[in-house]
Structure formats: C-alpha cells, structure tokens
Amino acid sequence: MEPAALIGVVVALIVLGGCFAVLRGRRSRPGPTYMPLRSTAASPVDEDTRTDQLLDELAVIASTRGFLSMKGKDPRTREIGAELDRMNGMQKMRDVHRVVAAELGGVRARELEVxxxxxxxxRG
Structure with a gap:
C-alpha cells in the first residue's frame, strides 16, 4: 500500500471511529496509560468493544475497496457479518447496518445489505 493511501486509511479510522462512537452514544475508549501485561490482541474484549472494532473496520473497507466489487462480495465484509451474526444474530447485524447507513449513507448501506x-x- 502506498504511503498516501495508508495515511488516508489512518485518517478515516480516526475520523469515522470518533463519529461512530458519538453515534453509538458512548465516547471512544482511551488506551491504557500504562504498559499492559499482555498484548491487547490476546486480551478478551467485551461485545461493545468488538462491535466498535468491526464498525471501524467496515468504515475502512467502505472507504478503500468497498463492500462489493466486480469480483463480487468482499470476503472480509462477509466475515464481519458472520461474526456479528454469531454475537447476537439479526439484531446485532441490524444495529451495525443502522450505524453504517447513518454515517456512510444509503448507497454504502445498500451495498452492505447485498x-x-x-x-x-x-436477506439483502
């Protein structure tokens, strides 16, 4: 990935992550001010935190390659949908879809449905 594209992704994560946090009715979670004993990747996360992470990832996918392409449905977008379905079924998927629609617009929301x-x- 080119440096300019990488910078764009980072900016999108920061801006959209903050917007998503406001829309979800909670503030962004600040990182620890101390050195954790184990890596955050190995640490268990609660469902809200994981949902936030998945929403942030969807924002990056939408702004870079999109949920759909000429090759078909984005595989990572589908993996995220499957993870949300395992969390709380259709309700969790609807909640995330609502945030995507509010933040990224109707076109992106429709792409996500498909x-x-x-x-x-x-059923998209």
Whole structure:
C-alpha cells in the first residue's frame, strides 16, 4: 500500500471511529496509560468493544475497496457479518447496518445489505 493511501486509511479510522462512537452514544475508549501485561490482541474484549472494532473496520473497507466489487462480495465484509451474526444474530447485524447507513449513507448501506445476503437470516 502506498504511503498516501495508508495515511488516508489512518485518517478515516480516526475520523469515522470518533463519529461512530458519538453515534453509538458512548465516547471512544482511551488506551491504557500504562504498559499492559499482555498484548491487547490476546486480551478478551467485551461485545461493545468488538462491535466498535468491526464498525471501524467496515468504515475502512467502505472507504478503500468497498463492500462489493466486480469480483463480487468482499470476503472480509462477509466475515464481519458472520461474526456479528454469531454475537447476537439479526439484531446485532441490524444495529451495525443502522450505524453504517447513518454515517456512510444509503448507497454504502445498500451495498452492505447485498454483501451480507445469506448470512444467518439476513436477506439483502
């Protein structure tokens, strides 16, 4: 990935992450001010934190390659949908879809509907 594209992704994460946090009704979680004993990747995360991470990842996918392409449905977008379905089924997927629609607009929300078609009870 080119440096300019990488900078764009980082900026999108920062800006959209903050917007998503406000829309979800909670503030962004600050990182620890101390050195954790184990890496954050190995640390268990609660469902809200994981949902935030997945929303941030969807924002990056939407701003870089999109949920759909000429090759078909983005595989990572589908993996995220499947993880959300395992968390709390259709309700969790609807919650995330609502945030995507509010923050990224109707076109991106519709693309997400199509990309998630067939995951759990989701029908795009």
């Amino acid at each position: 990309a998630w078609d067939g995951i759990g009870n989701w």
